[in-house]
Every structure is written in structure tokens, then in C-alpha cells.
Amino acid sequence: MTHRVVNFNPGPGTLPDEVLVEAGEGLLDYRGTGMGVMELSHRSKPYEEIHFGLMAAIKDLLGAGDEWEVLLLQGGASLQFSMLPMNLMTSGRAAYTVTGEWAQRAVKEAKRHGTVEIAATTEAEKFRRVPRADEVRFEPGADYLHFTTNNTIYGTQWPSEPPAGDTPLVADMSSDFLSRPVALERYAVIYAGAQKNLGPSGVTVAILRKDLLARAKSDLPTMLSYRTHADNKSLYNTPPCWAIFISMLCCRWLQRQGGLTGIGARNEAKAKLLYDELDRTGFYRPTAERESRSRMNVTFRLADEAQEERLAKEATAAGLVGLKGHRAVGGLRASIYNAMPVSGVEALVAFLRDFEARG
């Protein structure tokens, strides 16, 4: 029998058992082709069904119409920190909100391509919260406003979009992509590395409004131009076929969970279960301010580091893995992405209660 732990890793993160079992069928003989998905030609019919199947499933889940282009890229969300300004900083000025390390990295790359205006930052408060709407301010005429929907390291999440007015809104959704319903009409670009909430590492999804794409710069290295990938349906070069296959299966799985409404309600219930336990006595100390709490990455501390270390160690021994906080902030973090079952969170809550009782 295969042994599976409850996996709270922040990324790559846990995948649904159901999907992994299905994936196994694609390993040796995909649908009678006598080849595994990794061995199919990316120009073949069976592969095209997988490729376009993922694009269609993402659009279906988001309710995205024909005005949207879905790109399947490589290089992680980190490459989008560069591709985005290269393609879309057309007048040379963009606004960024800074809510954590990933947002800082996005700013660092954007500065190589133009002027970056910081529209809001909570750095002085050690990123314990995201900015309130009234704190977001930037000069009119910016090419776009960028924000990080969920701050994986600090355990914060924007409860709603920052006010962008007529400025195109761009989101790094790497750690909460497809985790809840999205008001798509407020966005111009969404991008996400797959390995947190969508599938395995290796594929990065970018969703762009076509009118913006039409205005993108074109004097760029071929592989770094959004238009190359749009014009070639993300088949300009060899795509990461296996990662796309698993991501496609994950999207089908999401559809079976009731789409974004279904998974969103379950994610909310999971987060509530965990925060309620952390708030119960004061023994555990959630690090994010209440209004900014993430439903994906639940960060908390104990009285001292030695106790935190002991908790992580004992949890691992009990089959609850990956609870150590990011090295930049310490503490503890439970990542409870889409694929984390309610039973996994229940097991963690029971463990936390027992750990507290034992002192």
C-alpha cells in the first residue's frame, strides 16, 4: 500500500489523490496510443486535446469569454516579473503594491524596464496586512497596477481587489489561483505558477485581455513576447507537456468540486476551522491581521522558537508534514491549497489541540 502524508508544503504543494491515480494511466499507455503523455509529439492530436483542454478548462472555471487569451508559459511566475513590464510597460511607467517578498521581486524586475511607482506598501508593518483600499494611490496614466493576491510567505490575502479605476489591473495569483470566484471584469492580466494551487511546477499560466495584448510591445526577444505565444496558441516551442497534462486533470477535478464556487466555499470552511482553533486560547498566535488573513497559507507562532521547532517535528512524526514557516520569517505555516482535504485540516486541528494540552 502507498503511504501518503498530510502535506502542508507551500509549493510545490499537495495534489488530489484522484488526479495522481488518473495521471498514472497517462504514464505508460495514454488512451491506447502505446505511449505515455511525456512521449507524445506535441504536434499530435492526443496532445493537442490535453493542451487545448487545459486552456478551455481554465476559461470555463473563470467564466472567461472570447476577449481573454490563455497562455501556457515556462519560467515560473518569476519570469512573469520580467515579461509583464517588457510587454506591457508601453509608456514606461507602472504602479505596484508591495505586500511581501514576491511583490518586492516583481518591483525589482519592473524597475529594469521603466519607472515604478509604489502605490501602497505595508513593509513598515512587516507585511502583517495588505493595504486598505484608501491607502492605494498612484498617478493617473500608469500602464497598469500590479498586486499579489495572496502573499504566500506572510500569510495575507487581499479580501478584494485594490481600486485601479481605469488603469489595467494585473495580478500575481500564484498562490491562490482558482481557489475562489474571481470578478474577472476587474482584471486585465492574471498570472500564476502552477505548483501551488493548479498542478505541478513547469507550467505558468498567464491570462490576458486581448485588447491589452494588441497594444503590447513587439520589439522583444521572440520567446519573451506575449504575442509569440498568443499567435502560436502556446505551441511556438515544445511546451511542458506533462505539467500541462496534470494541470488539465486538476482543472477537471476542480470542475467536479463545483467549480470556483464549490472549491471557494470549501477553502473558506477549511480556513475557518484552522483559524478558530488558533484563536481559541491565545496559545497560538496567528501572524496576519484578521482582515488580511489568507485562506491558503495560515501563518502562526508560538511563545518561542524552540516550541515551534518541537511542534513541527512532532507534527511530522504524526504524518502532518511541511509546517515550518518560510526561512525569511520563521514560525509555522500551514498551506491549505485546493487539494488539501477537509480531513487534513481536521487532523491538524486535533494535533494542535493535543499539542497545546500537553504544553
Ligand SMILES: *Cc1c(COP(=O)(O)O)cnc(C)c1O
Ligand atoms: C511561489 C511564488 C512565486 C514564484 O513562483 P515561481 O514559479 O517559483 O517562479 C511568485 N509569486 C508568488 C505569489 C508565489 O507564491
